[in-house]
Amino acid sequence: MANSSCMKFIFLCLLLYSSLAALQNSDTNSTNKLSVDETKLIKIEDTSGLSEDEVRQVAKKIDKKEAKKNKEIKKRVRWEDLSPTPVQSDWVETKSGEWFRGKIKGLYNDKLEFDSDEVGVYTFDLDDIKAIKSYQILSVNIENLASISGILRLDGDKLTIIQGDEKYLFPKSQIVSFAPDAELERNLWSGKITFNLDIRSGNTKQADYASQIALKRRTARSILAFDYLGRISFKDNEEIANDHRINEKYDRYITRHFFWTPLFSEYYTDKYKNIKHQATAGFGLGYTLIDTKKTLWNLSGGPAVIYTQFYTVETGHNGSNYSPAMELSTKFERELSAITDFTYDYKLTFSDRDAGVYKHHMIIKFENDLTSWFDLDFTAIWDYVDKPTEDAQGIKPKSSDYQFLVGLGIEF
Structure with missing residues (x-):
């Protein structure tokens, strides 16, 4: 079984890299420009x-x-x-x-x-x-x-x-x-902070707090991006949700359409999915499939490794594990009007059984400009794990988590 998983992992790596290389060669051959070592x-x-x-x-x-x-x-x-x-x-x-x-x-x-x-x-x-x-x-x-x-x-x-x-x-x-x-490092950084708050009272007292932070350091040849998404919820004064996700991605641009990623990483914790710590690190390649005045569509991915530590596990099971993984991601951005932008961000990860086998993180967002620096955002999030790990009591977390957020964003 281990050999089979390993062969699948190697096959997916070769498939991704050969596909992206073919796209790059096609783009290079279709232009009549100076040819140099792009790296x-x-x-x-x-x-x-x-x-x-x-x-x-x-x-x-x-x-x-x-x-x-x-x-x-x-x-x-x-x-x-x-x-x-x-x-x-x-x-x-x-x-x-x-x-x-x-x-x-x-x-x-x-x-x-x-x-x-x-x-x-x-x-x-x-x-x-x-x-x-x-x-x-x-x-x-x-x-x-x-x-x-x-x-x-x-x-x-x-x-x-x-x-x-x-x-x-x-x-x-x-x-x-x-x-x-x-000369000043701060001139290279930009970002956005979005706050979401939902408080209900009456027959049920519930409060949901969520925040999103996006930071970018941009130079002429690279983009370093950090994204945070966190949520804490209480119902009748009892905590019912507590999860946090931090993503990092460093892209180096080689041509207008082709880039490589020396490092992408993620830290994730979710108390109610029995994940105490989960860290992912990998590298890969990327290509811009569509780049027009109003539309941008990127595809990227590569091999990775995942470390997972659980809160509790059944007797006889390991409390933590390492797993090889393959990560694919795509980001689609579309300007719908002068004040509204649409973003679809999807990340897919294949791993072994102990790390969930298959999981994805999907974000759909509509950003509406109220002023040049102040936005009203509508965000839908779907997180899925195919094989979640049972805790010490044998309780298996649900595979899917859904969120719908309405928040105010500040750009800087």
Whole structure:
């Protein structure tokens, strides 16, 4: 039986890796771009010895030359052709001709996150952006080529990265991502906290408390994400639920669609499912199946190991165990309207009998913008374990747990 489980585990690993490799090769062969070793992108640093302010002065001179050139071509500059000079702030122009002043937080999957004093944190589609003039030094990931730090200028489909002694030109289509080359670590982080509270009284007194926390550290070439989901419930002053889940995922982007995950992990505890501690760690690959203006769909997965410690077990059974596992996950995001986003997040894990054989964690969420930083969220959660472990009294927990949450979220 052990050999059979092992062979299934190895087969699933080979199947996932061969499928994702085929997708990557198909994407690479369909493009006519520079071919390099994608796992070793060159990082081009500014070796001029100039300070950040001096590099900005270089960028300012280049801006003036471009403006003079445009003036000579057009003979007469129209008001809508003028653009602001970045002073202490970044500037973004939309295709409608509107300029926004603020701070670039990062661009990933063709979504630019921008923090403006007027509109707060706002996400632009890259296709809707006509021009970008950065004040910050940004680290830009160019597909299949390099990561370059410098002042960023985007004009239509032309991208320019300015360093002290060099100026690099690329088409807009080769941008994978960019983010501030921040001196302060906090500039790389963003997140959201959602609080859910349900209190009932009358024939039954019940109180349900739940919270969700999502944190991300984003650079031009990677995303480190932490997610927490916790719930505590009381009925007639007696605790009836107490579970907590922490997920971590570190993705390294190689191309616009292909990424690898050096480490994903999860810690889970559920008093009423007889799980005192459960830790999962693994690595894998990922691929973006759909990446359009309003839709994003990713698939990822890889081999893992699970350690489980139970509260109590029947006599003759181990109180803890290690299990090889295979984890597959998918995330689908869809912009339904200007204020409503839909997310489907599904994670599937295969393991041995003592770890539950098969389990999944599914989240369906509708996020509704009340303001630029304040949301009303509706969340449905389904957790399932195929073979839950009986406790010392022989009581077997139910396989499925369902939650429906209505909460207020704060973005930062």
